[in-house]
Amino acid sequence: MSIKAELAGKGLSVIATKLLTHEIVEPEGFTVLQRVATEISKHRASMAWTFEIDRGLPVVFSRVLDKNGRGVVPRMVVPGISVDQEYAGHSLPFTAFDIAIEIDSDDGTPVARWHVDLANKIDGVYQDGPLMHLQFGGHNQGFRELDHPLKVPRWCHPPLDVALVCEVIAANFFTEKWLELREDPSWCDAIALFQRLCFTAYIEKLTASLSVSSKTALHTMWASSWGG
């Protein structure tokens, strides 16, 4: 079930090209995705790789309109993802995971920010929350005053890496185009690869929790329980 880096890189390159062809991602965003795809590919047969998508050069998606007709631009940044499919700790194939969707208005003001990340571990102790979680807010670069005051809830959520976040953005912001994309076998093959990487261990854990009546699923998925 493990995925070689070379295959993951090629898959991400396919996704980048399809997003560009469908004008879902801007050329600048494509260049970043292609850069990451190439970096991953270079690890060849390895089952481990690390990458970053910084705020200076994020993946920029095409401009869309909000419900009031104002322009907004979705972007994706990755403070860091480290894949290690042979990791001996928790069963997820990630030793670091932090990815964010940031949406800015036309004048550059932050509108919304979500991130999916692995619970922080400080001095051997996990923060409260599910090991892998979805959270609203976080740090708005240059607009700290707009940082959301709440750090919760942290929703129990499977990992979504770059490819899967791209599909989430495509499906939600560019639905008509995604309806075409999802019929494209090359798109589906590439996405399926990252679904296997991200979902397999997570779903196994969640499914196993259903047969244990003494513990709630959320308890099982909680960082201090799952992460040990």
Next chain:
Amino acid sequence: MTYRGIFIDDEDDIYADLLSSGPDLKIVFVPVTEVSGLAQTISQSGPDVVAIDYRLDEVVGAVPAGQLYKGSALAQHIRDIAVEFPDRDCALVLISAEAKVRALFDPDKTAHDLFDKVYLKEDVRASRDRVIFELSGLCQAYIDAKRSARPYNLSTLMCAKEADLPNIDFQELRRGTEGAAAPHILVRLFLRTLIDRSGPLIDHHEVAARLGLDSISALCIQRLLHESEAQYSGFLSAPWPRWWSHRIDAFAATLFGRRATGLTATERAMRLSELTGEQLQAARSPWNRSSDELIAFACASCRRGTELKHSLAAYDGALPKYVSRRRVCWDCVQTDAYEIAGLSIDDADNVLAASVRRMERK
């Protein structure tokens, strides 16, 4: 080595002398005669470079009035011969007055691909040594291309190492290189998409922006950059020095412990100053003059380092996948300087551009 060339003009012969002033290049002036015969004569004489003025039809000499032609017509004949006889191929450049280039050559899009480079006569006078240096390098590139086995091999031409191969593995680049039927087709592909544009290769200004330094300060860390082994040494690297983009990124990640462009220019300049002992100047946003911005690339117009937040997309037409789209800093938008650089704003950013011009943006 001294490269030999020909300059064709209907009036000025001074540029042949200007370009022959050093030991590297000897250019002879050839007056205008009937087009196909002149192209044959030029081709058979085997020059390393042919320089042509755009207007060859202003002074009636040996050509009957009804058969006058422009530089592009002669260039087309020379290129046609080269496709049939690749060993006779040579560098072909346009040298014309700025007014004529702007008014006549720029709109003549079909002629643009015929010439390797376009030089303004004003630039030849003002920057003669640079033009001679570039022309000499171009001549050598043609000699190298003629000596290379065909079909051309991209990685060999680029002197790419094993680790570089994924960064140039693009179908259109590979096929364009392998399918080049003559040296000028190869030179055009390299100049237009690898040398003149950011992509697998980047120029000094892009390197400076990625490292968060102004272009002058970036010159102070040349030794460090050379140690990084990021310098490009392949085809056309002599006249137009470039750097491998991914090697610069890797080098910077080693220095900063993360991707460089995720740090402010100030943070990067401080780290580099500590490392080199030099007082390096951080790049400043052309818009707000702050060095606390995430300077990431060079403005396509002024070449100063700028950031995504305060820049707009330039219109780029159909873009090969390995080429980065050009962006223009808000300062150049506000002053319309980008138009002088021959750029236009992408339609998608036109509303924002208007707002920047009205100074409604901070």
